Amino acid sequence: MLSQEYVTKKMEEWPKHYNPAEIEPKWENLWLSKEYWEKVFRFDEKSNKPVFYIDTPPPFTSGELHMGHAYWVTIADAIARFKKLQGYNVLIPQGWDTQGLPTELKVQYKLGIPKENRELFLQKCIEWTNEMINRMKTAMIRLGYRPDWEDFEYKTYSPEYRKVIQKSLIDMYKMGIVKIKEGPVYWCPKCETAVAQSEVGYLEKEGVLVYIGFPLKAGGEIVIATTRPELLAATQAIVVNPTDERYKDLIGKTAIVPIFNKEVKIIADEAVEKDFGTGAVMVSTYGDPQDIKWKLKYNLPSTEIIDNKGRIKGTGILDGLTVPQAKQKMIEILKEKGYVRRIEKIKHNVLSHTERSDCLSPIEFLTKKQIYIDVLKFKDKLLEEYKKMQFKPSRMSYYLEEWIKSLEWDWNISRQRVYGTPLPFWYCDNNHLIPAKEEDLPVDPTKTKPPYEKCPYCGLPLKPVTDVADVWIDSSVTVIYLSGFYTNKERFAKAFPASLRLQGTDIIRTWLFYTFFRTLMLTGNVPFKQVLINGQVLGPDGSRMSKSKGNVVSPLERVNEFGADAIRMTLLDASIGEDFPFKWDNVRGKKLLLQKLWNASRLSYPFIHGKNISKPNDLHVLDKWILIKHKKFVKKAIEAYNSYDFYIIIDELYNYFWETVADEYLELIKYRLFNEDQSALYTLRRILKDIIILLHPIVPHITEEIYSRLFGDKISVLLEELPNVDDIEEDNEAEKIGDYVKKFNSMVRTSKIKNKMSIVTPVNVKLYASNEMIESIKKVENDVKITLKINSLEYIPSQDREEVIIEKYENQPMGV
Structure with missing residues (x-):
């Protein structure tokens, strides 16, 4: 028998309170050691164990590890550790989405380096990126995240990764789906670059609806309602609904554009909403996506009056003004000339650069020569193939399906930036696209001679493509790069398709869609077996975290107080796919557990x-x-x-x-x-x-x-x-006895508390209960008496009464 003295002395070897600030960093450092990497965390290329490969998001290198990062980091790490225990050879990488406009803006304005000094600018971009990576990586490690940093950490600007990006583009070119063409593009004047359909969305904003009288050539007028009077100079037609009785006699007639005296036709199209404004709208190149459709459908001319910076050009009266300034001035001119019939203040949806939360600027449509990847012709194939991937929650597949169905544009992959993956092509004035030689990859066409002296198709001089790739071109080859599609056929055979794609709801139409599309085109298969879509971590007030709202919570704000484990447990205590608020009170409760x-x-x-x-x-x-x-x-x-x-x-x-x-x-x-x-x-x-x-x-x-x-x-x-x-056998009798004991213990403790007695106070107990409960307690009477400090235990059978009456040992009854 062990003495109390021995037990007490042994327990002194173990600290009474768990101190995460002291213990957690100790283990984080051990996990990073060579011994632990080799024995515990390394992906073993030679192992015969089944592979479990998690395709983790490569976050943009902002330097700040926000709560969304902390959430998926925790999910990824928990899954990886469980799969190791389950006997898998786990491949958990971590990449960094290194190239992007936010870094360029930091270098340009914070460090004061001009983009024109290209070499120094790129050098500073990389230096800034690496500094931001170190900050984020330190925070990830403090949360207990342990991917295979040694072998599977990657940066999208690295030569090894860039080579895979460029090889994938050349392969898609050989399939005949990468092309150069001129036409309208989504353009962000603030970022001064083209963007893809997946990067834009509608934001509700306040605006004005201006009712403008267009004189008719034959006499009279037609009144149109527009939110974009600044585009009058680019008006190409007026459109009405063919079923609108008000305008049936005007279809085919000619109207005069106010101020600019340009003649335009009145045409009929069912896409016009009869109930909006006056039911007559102007087609300008380009006010919105519908203008583009009408321009193409009716072969209308194009007049571009907005430059790359979002300023008006070529009008003579608005030149040099920003779009908002031009809108206001145009309204004043129209009022002065007597063309304004009325003005309404409205709230309307404005197409904006929503993929970047620090931009959110309105989108314009400019005509540019850009490189595209064909997507639209594969919509049916994509809608069929995506079903091979299992979604968690299953409802999340709906958002991918709806995005595919909504696609109206092929993928414009050109970006007018500096810090990005060079597009490995040259072109001629006849729009022939010429790829780099694969043995030369990675290449920068602005620094490298083309593979031919002149265009092999028409003999014209070749010019380098100076644009860089859309960042989703970079991150959409994560599965191809990490599984070894181009570089390691043995690993590819074991690891592809990836076991699991892990990501948030906010990048379904970008990272998920583009990875799915590109991998399917290049390999003929879907990129992953399962897709896990986590929800958003909200502020304590239940709304989306925002600096302007003051509800942003940093995952490391109180990590030393409560511990990374308590934070992890709090983040994981929600159903996958659901949004939930993060509150430190919940973390405090987990620390108690x-x-x-x-x-x-x-x-x-x-x-x-x-x-x-x-x-x-x-x-x-x-x-x-x-x-x-x-x-x-x-x-x-x-x-x-x-x-x-x-x-x-x-x-x-x-x-x-x-x-x-x-x-x-x-x-x-x-x-x-x-x-x-x-x-x-x-x-x-x-x-x-x-x-x-x-x-x-x-x-x-x-x-x-x-x-x-x-x-x-x-x-x-x-x-x-x-x-x-x-090996644990079912035993209904033992389970019944234990459950009755648990119930009896609770009854006695509750009675002691009600009677203001200490839990360790010796008592006599009377138990009123069913015969079944009484017989169960009798079989372990000695255990319950010792545990509950019961001197005597009297059993009173009762079919309709279940309670205990206690009395202090050698005293009178205290009641129930």
């Missing part, structure tokens, strides 16, 4: 540490009961991990570990632990070790610390296997 785990482990330490405990021939009935509960927990937890329902595991942790193991079972077996009862020792060691292993993916720091102190069989929990509970 982890302290409970720490306390239970500390209590167990003197009894099970360093001891060889084998399974006895006969188990105590209460040990059988807890093992049955344990079996249910283990099976439910593994099932939840497999379906990525982490919140179920956390919920079960409260129900099973806190309420059953910590609050009931440990109290019931304390006296047997002191007596070194083999049944109790074996059961405690088994369930505690299983719990530590199963919780490790969610809370890796505290579980590594407890494992090393309590068991220490291996250098990491991750070298263990998932618990196997097949």
